Amino acid sequence: MDNRPIGLLDSGVGGLTVARELLRQLPNEEIVYIGDTRRAPYGPRSSEQILAFTWDMVNFLLSKNVKMIVMACNTATAVALENVKTKLDIPVIGVILPGASSAIQQTTGKKIGVIATQASVRSGEYPKAIHFKSPSIEVTSLACPKFVPIVESNEMDSTIAEKVVKESLKPLIGKVDTLILGCTHYPLLRTLIQKTMGENVKLIDSGAETVRDISVLLNYFMLNGTEREQINHQFYTTAGVESFQIIAEKWLNIGHINVMHAEIEEGKEL
Amino acid sequence: MDNRPIGLLDSGVGGLTVARELLRQLPNEEIVYIGDTRRAPYGPRSSEQILAFTWDMVNFLLSKNVKMIVMACNTATAVALENVKTKLDIPVIGVILPGASSAIQQTTGKKIGVIATQASVRSGEYPKAIHFKSPSIEVTSLACPKFVPIVESNEMDSTIAEKVVKESLKPLIGKVDTLILGCTHYPLLRTLIQKTMGENVKLIDSGAETVRDISVLLNYFMLNGTEREQINHQFYTTAGVESFQIIAEKWLNIGHINVMHAEIEEGKEL
Structure with a gap:
């Protein structure tokens, strides 16, 4: 039409x-x-x-x-x-509400992580969207400012990328069962993120x-x-x-x- | 909110x-x-x-x-x-567009059946919605006027229900791979409908x-x-x-x- x-x-x-x-x-x-x-x-x-x-x-x-x-x-x-x-x-x-809604549906232990840019984390929009629907969920947000430059410079497959992803995500390992890729660049690092977080963590591609x-x-x-x-x-x-x-x-x-x-x-x- | x-x-x-x-x-x-x-x-x-x-x-x-x-x-x-x-x-x-969209996504052989009331079949809204998005799909509509009275009188588990469902659906058997339950009453007859159509036919609950x-x-x-x-x-x-x-x-x-x-x-x- x-x-x-x-x-x-x-x-x-x-x-x-x-x-x-x-x-x-x-x-x-x-x-x-x-x-x-x-x-x-x-x-x-x-x-x-x-x-x-x-x-x-x-x-x-x-x-x-x-x-x-x-x-x-x-x-x-x-x-x-x-x-x-x-x-x-x-x-x-x-892209925020669709990602938040999906994470709420998929979390098994009510521990959702959000990785995003500094401005997104500062805005608090993901925790706000999640807590509005489900206040009892624990949301941990983490800014990963080094991820976007890696993707924008097409270095996703480099050893630097692997090192940066590992170091950046350290604070979240073992602490969440579901992780929102709260930046549309991050699915381009999906394999590395999954490997770092472990196979049991459900990744949500908000896009x-x-x-x-x-x-x-x-x-x-x-x-x-x-x-x-x-x-x-x-x-x-x-x-x-x-x-x-x-x-x-x-x-x-x-x-x-x-x-x-x-x-x-x-x-x-x- | x-x-x-x-x-x-x-x-x-x-x-x-x-x-x-x-x-x-x-x-x-x-x-x-x-x-x-x-x-x-x-x-x-x-x-x-x-x-x-x-x-x-x-x-x-x-x-x-x-x-x-x-x-x-x-x-x-x-x-x-x-x-x-x-x-x-x-x-x-x-309930029509959501059901039609889902059927388009799920059909494997491009043969979709729609069962509905007489007025719904007469309106042609399901074939219209499906063909608008995907003109190459074959849509077969069938009015099942006896289904709603069975549900409204809570006779879903009776032998009459079984007989009515079998006879009504005869024209569709073997002709569709996906069947839209195009009336919100019909999921109450789902087990009978699935049994009659065969396990391989995907039923779409539009509701x-x-x-x-x-x-x-x-x-x-x-x-x-x-x-x-x-x-x-x-x-x-x-x-x-x-x-x-x-x-x-x-x-x-x-x-x-x-x-x-x-x-x-x-x-x-x-």
Whole structure:
């Protein structure tokens, strides 16, 4: 009924983990993806900056005539979701509530860990979402500021990555039964994280959980796309296209991806 | 954030299959259930009548200050969802799209069957929803007008029930790999239906699928209830309370249920 694209935004390449799930679960949907690689990582930035940068990307996506916006970035979701959602007349969805809801369903011992960027941890949005629904759950949050730079520089398979993951997660080992990957970059380190935490810890990919919610909202607002021959996804980055393209092709595994450079207008809210 | 109840409506007791899933999956939510048992079944009625009766129940639920309305009835959904949804400023959700979406995901041979009431089959809403997303799927619809009276009279375990189910489903046997129980009464006959269709046929309980969507919409519209000591579900029927109560207690399995008689005002739209 509505073949306009779905817009995804992220501070960089992390949101590609959401894009991958979206392409897999919703093959009739076209996406426009914008990664603000030039200004990544968002995690150490102030809330004011994150809000302003998120608006820059929202306005870029609106210029592409999107029917829905997915904040495929936990940091942007934590800081900007409510603000953006109330100002737009298209649906806007973030990755925190879907991840929190799924973790509540899956925890067996009521001990949930959340790893995320500094800004996300500071926002307290995950514990808030979990405790709102289930106050008796113990939530331990841990900022892992070194993870995003590893992913953005495509060093996921390096020995440095292994060392950083091991050291960063030490405070959580043995203390949680469920771990929310509270940053869309982190599923790119999933194997290392699982190995470090142990096979019994259930990892929650908040991005993948979000796609189920996107599907429900497409139904609810009657925005589903139709099956069609030609679907042209668009990928934009605010920095150079090359390293973005390498990660996108490796991660999405849908053949050649044409990544374009985006000049986004800064500082203009809706 | 919002402890108002969720309203569920059905032509009779069928929607209790949705209520059961809702109570299981969303323990923080209180429900108000109205079954129009006096005027059930809806299936053989005209669209005009079904629309008017549905509005009677919607108005009853609105008088109970509900935060969301679930049409836990395929017939009402097929005929009245769009009309009611556009006129209310609270979310209104039906059972057809969730069931159709789930069937599309689960079919292995692209042959989906739909069993429903006459009015639902006549509306063509299931094939429409499935073909919109996936035109290459073969959809076979079959009206089973004898099923609802069996359930409403609590004869699910009788030999008559077995005979009726076997004869009714004959046209579908061997022809579908997935079968949508396109009436919320039908899960009460699930064992018989599965036995008749064969173990390899995947049965889709549209009501249970709907509860996942309800959960997403509660998140999206920030309408979740909080964990609290006392939750008082309310069950109403437009006919006598006794047989409703027997089925409700058997099916919901949450101890004593206080069923009340509802006098609903007729013929007053919003």
